[in-house]
Amino acid sequence: MKHQTLWIYSYARRYFKAMVFYTVLGFVGVGVSLFISWVSKDLVDIITGHNAGKVISTFALMVGLNIGMTIMNMITDYFASYISMKVDAEIKSDIFEKILVTDWESLTNYHTGDLLTRWSSDASNISSGVLSFIPNALISIVRFVSTFIMIIYHDWTFAVFTFLSLPVSLLLSRTLMRRMVNNNKRSAAMSAKLSGFNQETFSNIQTIKAFSLISLYVGRLKQLQKEYITMRLDFKRMSIWTSLLLTTMGLIVSYSAYAWGIFRVWSGAISYGTMTMFLGLSGSLTGTLNSITSLVPNAIGLTTSAGRLMDIVEMPREDYSDDDRVGEFLKEHSADGIGVELSDVSYAYNNGNLVFEGASMAAAPGEIVALVGPSGEGKTTMLRLILSLMKTGDGQGVIKSGDDTMPLTPATRRLFSYVPQGNTMFSGTIAENMRNVKPDATDDEIRDALSLACALEFVEKLPLGINSEIKERGGGFSEGQAQRLSIARALLRKSPILLLDEATSALDVATERRVLKNIMHDDYPRACIVTTHRPTVLQACSRVYAIKDKKFVVLDEDGIKKLIDDF
Ligand SMILES: Nc1ncnc2c1ncn2[C@@H]1O[C@H](COP(=O)(O)OP(=O)(O)OP(=O)(O)O)[C@@H](O)[C@H]1O
Numbered sequence: 001m002k003h004q005t006l007w008i009y010s011y012a013r014r015y016f017k018a019m020v021f022y023t024v025l026g027f028v029g030v031g032v033s034l035f036i037s038w039v040s041k042d043l044v045d046i047i048t049g050h051n052a053g054k055v056i057s058t059f060a061l062m063v064g065l066n067i068g069m070t071i072m073n074m075i076t077d078y079f080a081s082y083i084s085m086k087v088d089a090e091i092k093s094d095i096f097e098k099i100l101v102t103d104w105e106s107l108t109n110y111h112t113g114d115l116l117t118r119w120s121s122d123a124s125n126i127s128s129g130v131l132s133f134i135p136n137a138l139i140s141i142v143r144f145v146s147t148f149i150m151i152i153y154h155d156w157t158f159a160v161f162t163f164l165s166l167p168v169s170l171l172l173s174r175t176l177m178r179r180m181v182n183n184n185k186r187s188a189a190m191s192a193k194l195s196g197f198n199q200e201t202f203s204n205i206q207t208i209k210a211f212s213l214i215s216l217y218v219g220r221l222k223q224l225q226k227e228y229i230t231m232r233l234d235f236k237r238m239s240i241w242t243s244l245l246l247t248t249m250g251l252i253v254s255y256s257a258y259a260w261g262i263f264r265v266w267s268g269a270i271s272y273g274t275m276t277m278f279l280g281l282s283g284s285l286t287g288t289l290n291s292i293t294s295l296v297p298n299a300i301g302l303t304t305s306a307g308r309l310m311d312i313v314e315m316p317r318e319d320y321s322d323d324d325r326v327g328e329f330l331k332e333h334s335a336d337g338i339g340v341e342l343s344d345v346s347y348a349y350n351n352g353n354l355v356f357e358g359a360s361m362a363a364a365p366g367e368i369v370a371l372v373g374p375s376g377e378g379k380t381t382m383l384r385l386i387l388s389l390m391k392t393g394d395g396q397g398v399i400k401s402g403d404d405t406m407p408l409t410p411a412t413r414r415l416f417s418y419v420p421q422g423n424t425m426f427s428g429t430i431a432e433n434m435r436n437v438k439p440d441a442t443d444d445e446i447r448d449a450l451s452l453a454c455a456l457e458f459v460e461k462l463p464l465g466i467n468s469e470i471k472e473r474g475g476g477f478s479e480g481q482a483q484r485l486s487i488a489r490a491l492l493r494k495s496p497i498l499l500l501d502e503a504t505s506a507l508d509v510a511t512e513r514r515v516l517k518n519i520m521h522d523d524y525p526r527a528c529i530v531t532t533h534r535p536t537v538l539q540a541c542s543r544v545y546a547i548k549d550k551k552f553v554v555l556d557e558d559g560i561k562k563l564i565d566d567f
C-alpha cells in the first residue's frame with residue numbers, strides 16, 4: 001500500500017496550492033459554523049431572558065452569517081469541481097499517453113475493455129480522491145478538535161457524549177475496511193469485464209447477426225449483469241447495516257445528550273441557549289467522527305484504483321532516446337534511400353511460441369522484397385520486429401544506408417510506412433485520415449498518393465471526393481477500397497521503407513499489379529517489404545524469402561516458378 005500511496009502522492013503534490021486553498025476554505029467554514037452555533041446560543045438566551053442583548057441585531061448577525069456560509073459553500077463547491085475536473089483531465093491525458101508509449105507486447109495482455117475501465121473509472125477515483133482525501137481529513141480533524149474545545153469551554157460534562165459512539169464507529173470501519181478491499185477489486189474487475197463484453201459485442205454486430213447470436217449475447221449480458229448486481233447488493237446490504245448501526249448509535253448519543261441537557265438546564269447549571277448549542281454540536285461531532293473513521297476505507301478505495309492504474313503505467317516503456325540520431329540519419333541518407341537488415345534474429349512471443357531462430361533478411365533502397373510462407377509462419381511477426389513493436393531475442397536488426405547503420409528501435413519507426421493486415425482506417429474524412437500521417441499534405445499531394453494506390457478512381461466518384469466520411473474501421477468502403485486507402489496513406493508519408501502486410505490481398509489481380517507497378521515506379525528510392533500469399537506479386541520482386549524452419553531462405557527462380565505454378 002505504501003507504493004500506491006507514494007504514486008498517488010506524486011500526482012497530488014502537483015496540486016499542492018489548490019489543496020491548501022481548499023483546506024483553508026474548509027477551515028474558514030468550520031470557524032463560521034462554530035461562530036453560528038455560538039450566536040444562535042446567544043439568540044436563544046436573549047429570547048429566554050438569560051441575556052439582555054439585542055434580539056434584532058443578534059438575529060441579523062445570525063442570518064448574515066448563514067447567508068455568508070451558504071455563499072462560501074457554493075464557492076467551495078465550485079472550486080472543488082473545477083479542481084477535480086482539471087485533475088481528472090490531467091491524470092487521464094497523462095495515463096493515455098503512458099498507455100500509448102507502453103511496450104506493445106505487454107499491452108496486448110490486457111483486454112481493451114479492461115484498459116478503458118482502468119483509464120476511465122480508476123483514474124476518476126484517483127482524481128476525486130487527490131483533492132478531497134487529505135484536505136477533507138484535515139478539515140474533519142480541525143472541525144472535531146475545535147468543536148470539542150468549544151464544548152469543554154462551555155460545559156465539560158458534555159464532552160463524554162463525544163466519544164460515546166467511538167468504539168462502534170471504529171469497529172464498523174474495521175469490518176467495512178476488510179470487505180471494501182475485497183469488494184473494490186471484484187467490482188473493478190467486473191466492470192472491466194462488462195465494458196469489454198459490450199465493446200466487443202458492438203464492434204462485431206455483423207458477425208452476431210450473421211450467426212443469429214442475438215439472444216445468446218443478450219443472455220450473456222443479462223448473466224453478467226446478474227453477477228454484477230449480486231455482488232453490488234452484497235456490499236450494499238453490508239453498508240445499509242453499517243449505516244443503520246451508525247444512525248442508531250447517533251440517535252442514542254443525541255437522546256442521551258438531550259436528556260443530560262434538560263437535566264443540566266433544570267438544575268440550573270447551563271442556559272437554554274447552551275443546551276441547544278450542545279445538541280447541535282453533538283450531532284456535528286458524531287458526523288465528523290464518522291467521517292474521520294471512514295477515512296481508512298476511503299484510502300483503501302484510492303489505493304486499489306492506484307494499484308490498477310500502476311499495473312498498466314508501470315509496464316515496460318518504449319525507448320525513444322535515439323530520436324534525434326534517427327532524425328540526423330534520415331537527413332543524411334534520405335537522398336540515397338535507407339534499407340533494413342536483420343541478422344540471425346530469434347523471437348518467441350511471451351507465451352513461449354518460438355517463431356524465429358537465426359533468421360536473416362535484408363531489403364535495400366529501391367528493392368521490393370517479398371516474404372512468403374503459409375499462414376501462421378511469422379510474416380506479420382517479422383514486420384512487427386522490424387517496426388520494433390517487439391524486441392528480438394538474439395541477433396539484431398538495423399536500418400542501413402551504404403555502410404552506415406543504426407539499430408532498430410521504437411525511434412526508427414518514423415522511417416517506415418506500414419500497411420497492416422486488416423482494416424486500420426480511422427473514422428473521419430479521407431483527407432483527415434491521410435493528414436494523420438502528414439499534417440501539412442496539400443489536397444494535390446493527397447490526390448497523387450490516392451492515384452498511386454489506384455484509389456483516386458473511386459474517391460473521385462464520391463460526391464464529396466477526398467472529404468467523404470470514412471466510418472469506424474473503414475466502414476462505408478469495400479475491403480479492397482479500404483486497402484487502397486490504407487496504401488495511399490502509407491505512400492503519402494514518403495518514408496524510406498514501406499512495409500505491406502498482405503496489403504493487396506483484397507484487390508483483383510489487375511488492380512494489384514497496377515498498384516505494385518506504381519509503387520515501384522515512384523522515383524523515391526524506397527525499400528519495400530511485402531508479405532503475400534499470392535504469387536502474382538513475386539515476379540516483380542528483387543528477392544523472395546520463404547520462411548522455413550524458423551529461418552528465411554532466398555528462393556531461386558525455380559523456387560518462385562514452383563510457387564506460382566502451385567498456386
Ligand atoms: N500476439 C501473439 N501472441 C502469441 N503468439 C502470437 C501472437 N501473434 C501471432 N502469434 C503466433 O505467431 C505465429 C506467427 O504469426 P504471424 O501472424 O506472424 O503469421 P503470418 O505468417 O503473418 O500468418 P498470416 O499469413 O495468417 O497472416 C503464429 O503461430 C501465431 O499463432
Ligand SMILES: [Mg+2]
Pocket residue numbers: 379380381421501
Ligand atoms: Mg500475417
